[in-house]
Amino acid sequence: MKYTKLVLSFLLTVGIFFVLNTKLGAVPPIAKFLNPYTGVWQNETDESITGDIAIPGLKDKVTVHYDAQLIPHLFAQNDLDLYKAQGYITAKHRLWQMEFQTYAAAGRLSEIIGEGALNYDREQRRKGMIYGADNSLEIIKKDKKSLSHLQAYCDGVNAYINQLEPENYPVEYKLLDYKPEQWSIDKTMHLLMYMTDMLCGGDSDFEYTNALREFGKERFDMLYPDFYDFDDPVIPTDTDWSFIDIEQTKTPQSELPIDSLQSVMEKPNPHNGSNNWAVGPSKSYSGHPILANDPHLGLNLPSIWYVMQIATPEHNSMGATLPGTLGVISGFNQHIAWGETNATRDVKDWYKIEFQDETRTKYKYGNEWKNTSVRVEEIKIKGKETFKDSVIYTHHGPVSYDHTFKGDSEKVGYAMKWAGHIGHDFVSLFLKLNNGKNYEDYKEAIADHVAPAQNFVFASTEGDIAIWVQGKFPNKWEGQGKFLMDGSNPDHDWQSFIPKEFNAHTKNPERGFVSSSNQHPTDSLYPFYVFNDGYDSYRNRVINDFFRSKEKFNIQDFKDLQNTNFNKKASELLPYMYSHMDTSTLTDEEKEILNIIKAWDFNSDIEKLAPSIWDAWWSNLYVLIWDEYKDKDMVLETPFTYQAISMLKNNPKDEFMDILSTPEKETSHDLFLIAFKETAKELIDWKSKNGDYNWQQYKGTYVGHLLQGLPAFSRFDLPIGGDRNTVNAAGKNWGPSWRMIVEMTSPPTALGIYPGGQSGNPGSKYYDNFIDDWAVGKYHSLNYLQSNEATDAIISTQTLTPSTNE
Numbered sequence: 001m002k003y004t005k006l007v008l009s010f011l012l013t014v015g016i017f018f019v020l021n022t023k024l025g026a027v028p029p030i031a032k033f034l035n036p037y038t039g040v041w042q043n044e045t046d047e048s049i050t051g052d053i054a055i056p057g058l059k060d061k062v063t064v065h066y067d068a069q070l071i072p073h074l075f076a077q078n079d080l081d082l083y084k085a086q087g088y089i090t091a092k093h094r095l096w097q098m099e100f101q102t103y104a105a106a107g108r109l110s111e112i113i114g115e116g117a118l119n120y121d122r123e124q125r126r127k128g129m130i131y132g133a134d135n136s137l138e139i140i141k142k143d144k145k146s147l148s149h150l151q152a153y154c155d156g157v158n159a160y161i162n163q164l165e166p167e168n169y170p171v172e173y174k175l176l177d178y179k180p181e182q183w184s185i186d187k188t189m190h191l192l193m194y195m196t197d198m199l200c201g202g203d204s205d206f207e208y209t210n211a212l213r214e215f216g217k218e219r220f221d222m223l224y225p226d227f228y229d230f231d232d233p234v235i236p237t238d239t240d241w242s243f244i245d246i247e248q249t250k251t252p253q254s255e256l257p258i259d260s261l262q263s264v265m266e267k268p269n270p271h272n273g274s275n276n277w278a279v280g281p282s283k284s285y286s287g288h289p290i291l292a293n294d295p296h297l298g299l300n301l302p303s304i305w306y307v308m309q310i311a312t313p314e315h316n317s318m319g320a321t322l323p324g325t326l327g328v329i330s331g332f333n334q335h336i337a338w339g340e341t342n343a344t345r346d347v348k349d350w351y352k353i354e355f356q357d358e359t360r361t362k363y364k365y366g367n368e369w370k371n372t373s374v375r376v377e378e379i380k381i382k383g384k385e386t387f388k389d390s391v392i393y394t395h396h397g398p399v400s401y402d403h404t405f406k407g408d409s410e411k412v413g414y415a416m417k418w419a420g421h422i423g424h425d426f427v428s429l430f431l432k433l434n435n436g437k438n439y440e441d442y443k444e445a446i447a448d449h450v451a452p453a454q455n456f457v458f459a460s461t462e463g464d465i466a467i468w469v470q471g472k473f474p475n476k477w478e479g480q481g482k483f484l485m486d487g488s489n490p491d492h493d494w495q496s497f498i499p500k501e502f503n504a505h506t507k508n509p510e511r512g513f514v515s516s517s518n519q520h521p522t523d524s525l526y527p528f529y530v531f532n533d534g535y536d537s538y539r540n541r542v543i544n545d546f547f548r549s550k551e552k553f554n555i556q557d558f559k560d561l562q563n564t565n566f567n568k569k570a571s572e573l574l575p576y577m578y579s580h581m582d583t584s585t586l587t588d589e590e591k592e593i594l595n596i597i598k599a600w601d602f603n604s605d606i607e608k609l610a611p612s613i614w615d616a617w618w619s620n621l622y623v624l625i626w627d628e629y630k631d632k633d634m635v636l637e638t639p640f641t642y643q644a645i646s647m648l649k650n651n652p653k654d655e656f657m658d659i660l661s662t663p664e665k666e667t668s669h670d671l672f673l674i675a676f677k678e679t680a681k682e683l684i685d686w687k688s689k690n691g692d693y694n695w696q697q698y699k700g701t702y703v704g705h706l707l708q709g710l711p712a713f714s715r716f717d718l719p720i721g722g723d724r725n726t727v728n729a730a731g732k733n734w735g736p737s738w739r740m741i742v743e744m745t746s747p748p749t750a751l752g753i754y755p756g757g758q759s760g761n762p763g764s765k766y767y768d769n770f771i772d773d774w775a776v777g778k779y780h781s782l783n784y785l786q787s788n789e790a791t792d793a794i795i796s797t798q799t800l801t802p803s804t805n806e
Contacts, residue, residue, distance in 0.1 A: 062799070
């Protein structure tokens with residue numbers, strides 16, 4: 001193990017651990033942690049990947065071939081053995097990570113961290129995370145096949161846990177001084193809710209309600225438009241929607257509440273998203289479709305993904321798996337490839353609830369009082385008494401905000417209606433994709449998907465490409481879901497859902513490619529209401545322009561596109577700023593900085609200074625534009641970037657361009673200079689303290705351990721360019737969490753890499769061995785084995801055998 005770094009990390013984190021960037025707890029008992037026989041030193045060795053291992057419940061042996069990257073290739077004789085083996089092998093390399101995330105999802109961190117996590121746990125319970133997981137489990141129980149496969153996976157995880165001795169527990173258990181629980185189906189359901197919340201747990205209803213009241217409807221519509229003045233959506237603009245014969249829900253004649261909250265629960269990173277695309281035979285250099293996917297999520301160690309090949313005589317799939325659940329999430333088999341990006345649809349709405357009295361046993365609905373129900377959330381706290389939180393439920397969902405949590409009235413609460421609470425069988429979805437052979441199989445697999453809404457890209461060896469914007473979407477009336485709604489008015493309920501066959505999609509479009517990067521799903525002609533929920537407005541145009549730029553594309557083109565650092569946002573604003581900013585008062589140092597950025601080619605490459613200047617300049621400018629939003633005793637959300645830039649260029653004298661704290665009447669042209677001078681001051685100061693402010697150093701991309709106070713278990717100052725608006729969307733601690741390229745030859749050939757390593761053990765050489773190649777845009781070939789025979793790529797083989805002690 002890296003002894004020096006480990007001891008340094010330990011000293012730096014004495015007294016404090018950070019979980020999910022929140023101060024939560026204390027160090028473990030030092031004697032136990034440093035015990036030479038059972039403590040941290042026992043975690044030094046790499047994983048054993050040879051020999052036979054007896055697994056209870058196996059019907060036949062399972063062969064596990066490991067390649068040089070510690071990627072396991074599992075070959076079983078039947079599905080139940082396969083998924084049991086998947087659970088075992090995943091737990092072997094990622095147990096602490098997969099379990100810790102279930103604690104976070106279910107609001108159980110207080111059990112292992114202490115009282116500092118209580119508010120976080122309360123939020124998770126009040127989001128209805130366990131409630132939603134329970135609803136999905138009830139659906140899965142109706143499908144014996146899905147349930148049996150899920151149980152097999154759990155049995156595999158437990159087979160590994162039951163073989164562990166305390167000295168072999170992953171190091172994080174020793175740091176936090178607790179031990180693994182038995183895995184259960186509930187834990188897998190909680191993990192899936194964790195992902196659901198990460199990808200569709202956001203909303204702006206309270207913020208927009210406040211903005212509507214503060215600025216009026218005309219100003220609100222200008223600040224927060226449903227569509228921008230350009231249109232390059234997921235589904236091509238020439239799509240014919242005439243086959244849709246269901247109308248949008250009619251807008252009711254009713255009033256909206258205008259209540260205000262001073263604070264709301266923590267929300268997922270609004271930049272969580274992804275890229276995916278595929279070219280058909282006509283645009284492929286080889287005549288075979290090519291598909292790519294790169295999900296943009298938090299950059300953590302252990303990585304969110306774990307690469308595997310899982311095969312039986314009936315099917316053979318490979319790609320990125322999600323530790324804690326079965327199947328391949330983003331990958332391919334012998335016939336098809338698939339990948340996902342976040343569809344960013346608004347599927348969470350809030351309702352004002354009027355209780356009959358302080359008992360909160362009834363709430364107003366129409367002309368009657370409906371009964372509430374109560375879910376008592378028992379939150380265990382390490383070293384303290386259990387905290388009981390009574391969460392009221394209505395037919396809308398949980399009353400997340402009330403007088404006991406961020407509210408101030410015993411007779412008023414605010415209930416959440418969320419697609420994430422609707423039960424669905426995610427197991428069936430991915431098992432069907434893993435077994436799919438053609439477009440019809442893919443379409444059937446994703447047909448009943450509920451949440452999180454995803455853009456599922458597809459390609460096949462038959463030559464088809466497609467993309468579906470898939471999820472369970474309410475058929476909303478115009479404007480529904482933007483603002484707080486009246487929970488007592490039945491007209492404000494979700495009246496129906498868009499039939500799944502009418503979800504936006506395209507197959508083999510005439511342009512020869514499909515793509516998505518979290519942009520608007522359709523143009524304004526799509527006959528259902530879809531409002532601007534933070535859609536991408538830059539990456540999508542770079543991607544689509546790239547595929548319009550020439551006739552044929554090869555694998556290198558795909559690599560180049562996934563790693564492109566071209567900053568379209570900067571390219572569309574900076575020339576305007578240069579030509580409208582008075583530079584007569586600039587000092588020599590300021591002029592030097594301005595000349596550097598004026599010579600920029602708009603590529604956010606690591607060695608350049610200009611991207612750092614741009615990043616600081618834009619940040620300072622954005623703060624000046626929206627100073628009206630500061631110091632309000634309510635939650636507000638500033639407009640999205642594209643609209644801000646549009647106002648700077650097209651409405652330079654708008655009231656928002658005026659700085660409230662100054663007597664002058666500023667325009668956007670004045671703001672350019674004020675923000676630039678502040679930027680120059682910051683960068684000069686940075687240089688005096690830190691040296692060169694090239695983009696690598698200034699941005700400081702890092703991949704952090706899930707316990708963020710452990711620097712020795714993290715990687716810092718990575719040489720990766722781009723930012724969240726470039727196709728290579730690498731921010732400070734967020735970005736491409738998995739890059740995959742698949743050419744649909746027979747069998748497919750594939751490349752893949754992610755910012756981590758296969759092992760969750762910080763003492764393993766496989767813990768972070770992918771990161772350096774990932775940062776500079778290199779790929780690893782995915783060794784897609786066609787049979788159980790080891791090839792030259794395989795470095796060792798392990799056999800899982802039925803236990804003889806059963």
